[in-house]
Amino acid sequence: MKNQACANSGHIGCEKPDGKVDxxxxxVMNIVATSLVAPLPFASTEAFAQQATTLLVExxxxxxxxxxxxxxxxxxxxxxxxxxxxxxxxxxxxSRLSKMVVVRLAEDQMTPETRARSASGVVAYSSxxxxxxxxxxxxxxxxxxxxxxxxxxxxxxxDGAKVVSGPASSPLPAIPLILxxxxxxxxxxxxxxxE
Numbered sequence: 469m470k471n472q473a474c475a476n477s478g479h480i481g482c483e484k485p486d487g488k489v490d491x492x493x494x495x496v497m498n499i500v501a502t503s504l505v506a507p508l509p510f511a512s513t514e515a516f517a518q519q520a521t522t523l524l525v526e527x528x529x530x531x532x533x534x535x536x537x538x539x540x541x542x543x544x545x546x547x548x549x550x551x552x553x554x555x556x557x558x559x560x561x562x563s564r565l566s567k568m569v570v571v572r573l574a575e576d577q578m579t580p581e582t583r584a585r586s587a588s589g590v591v592a593y594s595s596x597x598x599x600x601x602x603x604x605x606x607x608x609x610x611x612x613x614x615x616x617x618x619x620x621x622x623x624x625x626x627d628g629a630k631v632v633s634g635p636a637s638s639p640l641p642a643i644p645l646i647l648x649x650x651x652x653x654x655x656x657x658x659x660x661x662x663e
Contacts, residue, residue, distance in 0.1 A: 522654040524592070525552040525559050527567055533559060535651040538588035541572040546607050546614060548595055551654060568643055569595040569605055569614065570652070571625055579627045587645035587652055593629045594643070597621055599636040614640075 523535040527548035535552055546569050550559040560566050570592045575583055582591060593614075597604045602618035613622040613632050621634030629640035646655040 521554065521648045522560075523552040523554055523648065524549040524568070524570065524652045524654070527559075527561070529559070533557065536570070537650050538572060538590050538647075538652060541570065541590060543572050543574070543589075544607055544609060544612070546571045546605050548603065548605055549592075564603075565594075565596060567595045567603070568592050569640075570645075571607070571614070573626060577626050582626060582628055582642075585642050585644040585655075587647050587655075590645060590652055591625055592643040592645050592652075592654075593623075593625065593640040595640075597636055598631075598638045598640060599634065604640060 525533040525535060527550050533552055535554065536547075536549065541547060549568050549570050550561040550566055551568075552559045570590055572588075572590045573586075575586065575589045578586065578591070585591065593604075595603050595605060597616040597618065599616065599619055599621050602616050604614055604616045604621075604623065606615045606617050607613075608615050608622065611622065611632070612624075612626070614625050614629070615622045616634065616636065619635050621636035622632040623629040623636070623640055624632050628642060631637065631639060644655040646653050
């Protein structure tokens with residue numbers, strides 16, 4: 469019945485009454501499929517990724533925003549940053565809740581989970597203390613921890629920003645990083661404590 473309907477419709481690609489496939493339809497479908505797929509290998513996956521890439525810039529910069537490279541950071545010197553949209557050329561600094569702290573650390577001292585979220589030894593966390601929302605930005609070199617200046621909560625950045633001491637009850641949310649070319653970029657949304 470299907471073959472009879474096709475034969476009566478005159479559509480290209482229907483099975484012919486003799487049971488053979490319509491080769492003209494097959495050729496047309498191959499041309500259409502090839503034209504849809506052929507451009508894909510030429511589309512740069514890196515260019516596509518960079519279109520949606522969120523880079524990082526210093527929080528104190530007021531103009532002339534320069535995306536950060538790992539080499540811009542001194543070891544164990546925290547820096548407050550904002551996400552930066554290279555398409556618009558502006559930081560996403562409308563809310564202080566977007567502020568992050570980045571620190572370059574020795575990768576061999578990081579836990580595997582922390583190392584997996586880092587890029588060239590640079591880790592990123594929310595800079596908003598989980599206790600009462602103060603900026604967390606003070607590096608205590610003797611203890612190798614990041615401290616909140618308001619109430620002295622201390623966080624171990626080598627181990628997922630877990631609380632070492634103080635009134636904070638949960639780690640700082642981690643922001644996974646990648647390299648977009650030579651620049652630091654956000655790889656994914658923040659990782660909630662415990663994930």
